[in-house]
Amino acid sequence: MKGFANLVRPYMVWIFGGIVIPMLLIVLYAFTKHGNSVMAFQFTLDNFIKFFDPVFVKVLMKSFEVAVVTTLLCILLGYPIAYIIANVNEKIQTLLLLLITMPMWINMLVRTYSWISILSDKGLINGFLVYLNLSPIKMMYTDFAVILGMVYNFLPFMILSIYTALAKMDKAIIHASYDLGANRTQTFLRVVFPLSLSGVISGITLVFLPAVSTFVIPKFLGGGQYMLIGNLIENQFITVGEWNFGSAISMIMAAIIMFSMYMTRRFDRDIEETSKGGGVVW
């Protein structure tokens, strides 16, 4: 057994080199000023103070707004899909799951790019509308396009995690519910849905986190004027060359994300505690 313990070492090296050191560098940059030479650092809080400018706070609020809407839409769309998949016979389940994951085989950039040709002013949809003698709709570079792009990209994560929770559910509990006289709606609302909540919550984490920090989707579908927090960070590193300010924004972002993860986990634990005795399998 001792020999196996050694196997953990490469992972330690990996975690240290790939996560711990970069994180420390970000912290160092965030609290220092002047350029990229770490050697001559001067400590400062200016980068954080700079962030609390109404312009940047507005960008942060907007990012959260977009991410929350995206997450809600993913739940509304993802739950019924996951429920349907979990309730069909096993062969069809495999097929449907394959269909859900299949788009992910194609690079996300390519998929997002193709939305441009579908949504643009003279694109597929508007071409069709004009063909029907309807007036074209402006879709590109709007909230609609960005949120659509996000929902499209992140929906599979929601479906799969809800599906996992539903599929693992002990069918005997549902039968018991029927035996005790509950009808289908009651069974769903009082038994199935509460038991699947942990799937919904891990789905929320999987969707909300990338949605709040993505910069590719808003850049492509929203244009350069569609500033979300991810774009702001990218901009500071790539265009402005202000690594210090960029790091400070990343840190603020990380703190907010950690806080929201902590809250969801607490919420998750509460649910598990209240539903104990329900024979939760995981």
Add this chain to the structure above:
Amino acid sequence: MKKLILGVALVLLTLSGCTTKEKETLKVFNWGVYIDETVISDFEDKYNVNVIYDNYDSNESMYTKLQSGEKYDILIPTDWMVERLISENKLQKIDLSKIPNVANVDEGLLDRSFDPQNQYSVPYFWGNIGIIYNKNNVDAADLEDGWLLLNNPKYKDQIYIYDSERDVFMIAEKALGYSVNTTDEAEINAAYELLKEINATTAPVYAVEDLIDAMVNEQKDIAVSFSGDAAYILSQNENMAFFVPEEGTNIWMDSMVIPADAQNVDLAHKWMDFMLDEAVALRNTEYVGYTSPVVSAYQAVVAPGGMYEGIEAYVPRLDNPLDESYNYDAQLKAKLADLWIRVKAQ
């Protein structure tokens, strides 16, 4: 544990064995869609070498990549970035005697202020910035407004502007009659206010890469564009035209340079010479649409029957005293970048 070390050593040995057997390699870092790729394979065949060719989409992202420690043998930055790299000792002097084809280059494009006597750079492409418009949808009379065409409420939602702080501030500064290199607070602020106004009036889309395709497909009626992209767009779509406002614009030049830490300096010189070869330059400019510094290539494409015959965008004007190139000024650049984010985040 010993076995593990042995295994790692073996892997390393085989890897290093591979590299010694390989051909010489030249690492080139250039703008996206900025070369006829067959030119690269011709270079590889001619000198029996491998070319590793990477793209960037802005001078800034190129610089960031260099900062991260990436090494290249050839870069193709814009004049002000060349100036910056020289001032930071990041380039090495080139040996012009190894680049006989420099004789093919238009003399007016050599010995420019960003690199006197071409100690560090040789030209690759050059051009200016203007406005592409759809002749069917834009009223010719509105062009009289010059850059302020972008502030005409008639064209709300119909405008693309490059998402690059230096270029957008150039537009506002020229519209207001200032220099593109002004450091005067009041002038910069006035330009900032104008940009906010344009943002509010016409809600332009700030784009980079999708602009060329979008204009060829007439997605929008107006786009701020580099002359070379305009030449390409005009050659693809007859409804498009190009004009450069009389109030002045930015004249720029992208040049080939060799970084101080280049691994293959000799081959880099061969690359420079190859790109300035008359036949190669002709193919390259035909494909890309940007203006070649090689006289014969330039003349061939604008001559009757040439690919860009009659396309005015291919011929950047040199007679307007209001046209300027950008100086490199770190503080100014940071200030403009910060203001530009504020415009976009409105």
